[in-house]
Amino acid sequence: DTGVSQNPRHKITKRGQNVTFRCDPISEHNRLYWYRQTLGQGPEFLTYFQNEAQLEKSRLLSDRFSAERPKGSFSTLEIQRTEQGDSAMYLCASSLASGTANYGYTFGSGTRLTVV
Amino acid sequence: TQLLEQSPQFLSIQEGENLTVYCNSSSVFSSLQWYRQEPGEGPVLLVTVVTGGEVKKLKRLTFQFGDARKDSSLHITAAQPGDTGLYLCAGRTTSGTYKYIFGTGTRLKVLA
Numbered sequence: 001d002t003g004v005s006q007n008p009r010h011k012i013t014k015r016g017q018n019v020t021f022r023c024d025p026i027s028e029h030n031r032l033y034w035y036r037q038t039l040g041q042g043p044e045f046l047t048y049f050q051n052e053a054q055l056e057k058s059r060l061l062s063d064r065f066s067a068e069r070p071k072g073s074f075s076t077l078e079i080q081r082t083e084q085g086d087s088a089m090y091l092c093a094s095s096l097a098s099g100t101a102n103y104g105y106t107f108g109s110g111t112r113l114t115v116v
Numbered sequence: 117t118q119l120l121e122q123s124p125q126f127l128s129i130q131e132g133e134n135l136t137v138y139c140n141s142s143s144v145f146s147s148l149q150w151y152r153q154e155p156g157e158g159p160v161l162l163v164t165v166v167t168g169g170e171v172k173k174l175k176r177l178t179f180q181f182g183d184a185r186k187d188s189s190l191h192i193t194a195a196q197p198g199d200t201g202l203y204l205c206a207g208r209t210t211s212g213t214y215k216y217i218f219g220t221g222t223r224l225k226v227l228a
Contacts, residue, residue, distance in 0.1 A: 004158070033215065042120075042204050042218035043159070056215060091158050097214065104149055105216070107158025 004108035006092050012114045013082055020078045021111045025094030032075050033105065034067055035091040043091055049075060050097060082115045089113075119143050120207055120219035128225045129195055137190045137222045139205035146210045148181055148188050153202040153221075195226045 005024040013019050025032050031050050035043035046065065047057045051072035064082075069075040079086055089112050093105035123138045139148070147166040151159035163172050165181035165188065172179045176199075178191040188205055202223050206216035 031214065035218070040221070040223070042122075042206075042221045045215050045217060048215055050214070056213060093158070104161035104164055105159075107160070109157050112156075 004092055004094050004106050006090075006108035006111050008111055009109065010112050010114075012116060015084060015115055016081055018078065018080045019082060019113065020076050021090055021092075021113075023075045023077070023092030023094075023108060025074070025092070026106055029094035029096050029106070030072065031095045031097045032069055033093045033095070034075070034077050035093065037089045037091055037110070038087075046077070079113075082113075084115045087113055087115045119209075119217050120205055122203075122205060122219040122222045124222060125220065126223050126225075128227065131196060131226055131228050132194050135192050135195060135224070137192075137203055137224070139188045139190075139207075139219050141186050141207060143207070144185050144210055145207035146185070147208045148185070149206045149216060150179055150188070150190055151204045151206060153204060159202075159204055192224075195224075197226045197228045200224060200226050 007022045011019055033048040034046040036046055037043040045058050046061055047067050049069040052069050064080045067077045089110045091107055091110045093107045095103045095105050120139055120141050129135055147164055149164045150162045152162055153159040163179045168183045168185045170181045176193045180189050192199055202221050204221050205219040208216050
């Protein structure tokens with residue numbers, strides 16, 4: 001297994017366009033998380049899935065953002081009508097969930113979005 | 117509202133010096149993790165602590181979880197240039213969620 005894979009690594013888009021990012025988690029991991037990180041800050045939680053179910057979504061997340069995880073494998077994060085404030089690194093992480101055990105995240109290398 | 121505050125924000129030290137990074141909150145955490153992140157990459161997990169007062173060592177790094185599970189520290193002995201990076205703490209609250217909330221980060225630079 002090559003770890004968590006995110007595509008694309010970089011995306012430049014014009015304001016108002018829609019963008020979609022993909023995350024392929026570690027195959028045996030059943031939890032998948034999306035975070036957003038701006039320069040010099042810690043990652044900010046966006047949403048997470050357990051298998052195909054979206055269990056939690058940040059209240060800070062605008063309705064322009066949507067995430068899916070069909071069949072509990074890869075996930076996509078779509079941003080509609082992008083704004084300059086959406087420019088950030090979008091990080092995906094996966095973990096193995098077993099009851100209340102605390103397994104660490106494995107992060108991907110992220111997708112850097114620049115909205116011009 | 118930022119649940120986890122890290123201090124210092126920035127730290128620049130000479131190779132061989134010791135340092136401590138702090139992670140503080142008013143919230144109680146069921147577990148707390150430390151990550152290191154290099155530019156252009158995702159964070160990499162260093163350690164998970166779950167018991168109040170727990171101390172874990174990873175080579176020259178020592179992690180401690182506060183007795184009340186509201187704070188943590190990371191101590192690096194004899195820092196090396198390879199320790200340079202952004203250090204992040206992340207806590208999972210006791211509210212039943214499975215997500216971790218990240219701290220503000222400490223950017224460490226170790227000069228040769």
